[in-house]
Amino acid sequence: MATEKLLKLSQVAIIKQDSDDSYLGKHATADAAAKLSSDAGSATQPVYFDNGVPVATTYSLAKSVPADAEFTDTTYSDVTADETGAADSGLMTSADKYKLDGVTAGAQPNVIESVKVNGTALAPENKAVDVLIAEGSVDKAISVNGSPVAVHGLGSASTEDVAASIADGGTGLATSDQVYDHVASAIATAIATTYKPAGSIAPASVAAALLIAANEGKVYNLSGALTIDATTAALFIDGTAGESFPEGTNIVVVDDEGSYKFDVLAGFVDLSPYLLAADVTYATDAEVRAALGQSGE
Numbered sequence: 336m337a338t339e340k341l342l343k344l345s346q347v348a349i350i351k352q353d354s355d356d357s358y359l360g361k362h363a364t365a366d367a368a369a370k371l372s373s374d375a376g377s378a379t380q381p382v383y384f385d386n387g388v389p390v391a392t393t394y395s396l397a398k399s400v401p402a403d404a405e406f407t408d409t410t411y412s413d414v415t416a417d418e419t420g421a422a423d424s425g426l427m428t429s430a431d432k433y434k435l436d437g438v439t440a441g442a443q444p445n446v447i448e449s450v451k452v453n454g455t456a457l458a459p460e461n462k463a464v465d466v467l468i469a470e471g472s473v474d475k476a477i478s479v480n481g482s483p484v485a486v487h488g489l490g491s492a493s494t495e496d497v498a499a500s501i502a503d504g505g506t507g508l509a510t511s512d513q514v515y516d517h518v519a520s521a522i523a524t525a526i527a528t529t530y531k532p533a534g535s536i537a538p539a540s541v542a543a544a545l546l547i548a549a550n551e552g553k554v555y556n557l558s559g560a561l562t563i564d565a566t567t568a569a570l571f572i573d574g575t576a577g578e579s580f581p582e583g584t585n586i587v588v589v590d591d592e593g594s595y596k597f598d599v600l601a602g603f604v605d606l607s608p609y610l611l612a613a614d615v616t617y618a619t620d621a622e623v624r625a626a627l628g629q630s631g632e
Contacts, residue, residue, distance in 0.1 A: 453482055530554050530587055541586070543570055546595035550588045554600065557584045572598045 375389040376382035379396045382389040394401055414425035427435075450457045450464040457464045476483040533553035538561035545555075561580045568574035572591055580586075585600040624630070 453484065455482070528552050528590070541567070541570070541597065546570065546588060546597070548595065551590055551595065552588065554585055554587045557582055557586065570597055572596050
């Protein structure tokens with residue numbers, strides 16, 4: 336069995352000693368020991384050993400680092416994104432920063448900020464806008480926030496008709512009968528002032544009783560000659576007392592600036608005093624010369 340020997344510390348010799356005694360040990364020289372007595376570095380300035388002597392580094396452990404120091408091998412470019420929304424990580428550009436600074440705090444994209452009805456802005460209440468639609472105060476209209484809005488297609492239906500239709504579960508639109516009545520009324524109004532034959536009338540029946548709105552445009556044919564006097568002259572446009580109109584004259588009821596009068600259109604012209612061409616007998620040349628007192632051929 337091998338015998339183990341314990342050595343005292345005083346018996347430990349220098350394991351390796353060069354000629355310059357640069358290594359410390361039991362027999363180290365004073366010069367070697369002096370190297371460890373040099374001051375270098377500080378609490379924030381690291382040191383390294385140069386030939387056994389501590390030397391301070393050229394940088395500190397504070398914020399000062401070498402200009403060419405590398406902490407990572409990752410580099411970054413501007414962030415990019417495509418139309419699908421996919422994006423690659425990167426740095427924010429100056430344009431992105433400018434746009435971001437222009438966004439109002441709390442702003443939300445694609446959110447309606449105001450509601451108007453016929454150009455009038457409605458005030459939101461508890462983040463909601465109430466558009467009030469009700470029965471209109473005039474015919475063929477509904478009320479939107481107190482203002483009447485015309486509704487086309489109601490025909491001649493009144494507000495009451497529409498309200499009654501809705502109350503009965505209907506649509507509030509005009510019925511076919513209401514449309515027919517509306518069209519018939521429009522046609523009647525359009526042709527009210529056109530001339531309409533009203534038949535023959537006796538001169539004695541030409542009176543103020545005929546001068547009413549219902550008779551406007553009616554054309555009467557006189558069944559006999561009519562002579563107007565000072566009283567009846569007022570019933571005619573430009574009427575003159577003593578003026579006569581022969582049988583067959585046409586007179587029409589017209590609106591003369593708010594009052595109705597008779598207007599003479601036409602009548603028969605008596606041509607009996609004139610000779611007809613068929614009744615003319617032409618003189619011969621001899622008769623003409625004889626009448627002129629001439630003789631011979």
